Amino acid sequence: MFSIEFDKIVQFRRSNRSFDPNIKVSDEIIQNALEHAILSPNSSNMQLWEFHWISSQDKIEEFIPLCLSQSAAKTAQQMVVFVTRQDKWKSRAQWNEDNVRKTIIGEPNAIQKGGIDYYKKVMPLLYMQDIFGIMGLIRRAISFFLGFNKPFFRAGGKTFQRITVHKSCALAAQTFMLSIASQGFHTCPMEGFDAIRVVKALQLPKGAEISMIIAIGKGTEPGIWGPRYRLPYQEVVVKH
Secondary structure: OOHHHHHHHHHHEEEOOOOOOOOOOOHHHHHHHHHHOOOOOHHHHOEEEEEEEEOOOOHHHHHHOOOOHHHHHHOOOEEEEEEEEEHHHHHHHHHHHHHHHHOOOOOOOHHHHHHHHHHHHHHHHHHHOOOOHHHHHHHHHHHHHHHHOOOOOOOOOOOHHHHHHHHHHHHHHHHHHHHHHOOOOEEEEEEOOHHHHHHHOOOOOOOOEEEEEEEEEEEHHHHOOOOOOOHHHHHOOOOO
C-alpha cells in the first residue's frame, strides 16, 4: 500500500547547503533522529558505528574549517559525525552473545546455540586482523573452497571489512536524515572534510573512520541548488 506520508518525507528531504541562522534546531529533534538511526539495519547486528553529536557553537566553529568551510557547515545549527568502529568488533560480538544467553531458560534450543556460535566463532573469523594479512588470505581460501560447488558467503580482507561497516553506517545516516525531514528540518551529508583532522578533533582511535558528517538546520531557498535531477527509472531499475 502506497504511503502518502512517507512519500512526502522522501520528497521533502533535500541536501540543503544553507540554513536559516535565526531558526534553531532543538536537542530533542537531534535525539529523536539519533534514536531512529540506532534502529537502522546493520550487518549481523554488530552496530559497528558511533554517532558524534556536535552541538556546542564552539565545537561547530572548530568543525567548519575541517569541513573545508562549506556553506552547509558554516550555517549548520547542529552536526552529527557518523563514524565506523570496526575496532570494536570484539566487544560488540560479546554484547550480542550475552544478549542471546539472556534468552536461555534451561537448555538452549537450536536457534540459541546457533546464535552463540555465530558471535563466538563466526564473528572472530570475519573481523579478526593481523599485520601480515594472513586472516584475509584464510577468509578468501575458505570462501573459494566452500563456494566452489555451491553458493557461499565471500569474505575477504580489510577492504571487505571496511565496506561492510561503512554500508551499515550509511544506512544509519539515511535513517537519521529521513527522521530529521519528518520533523520539518533539513540536512546536508558532507563528504568533503579532512578525515585525519576530524579523527583527531574527536579523539578517536586508529581503527575508527569517518563515514560522513551531516549538517542540520532549517533549510533556505538558496540552499537548494536547483531541481533534483535523477536518471530515468528505466535506466537504473533492472527487473528480473
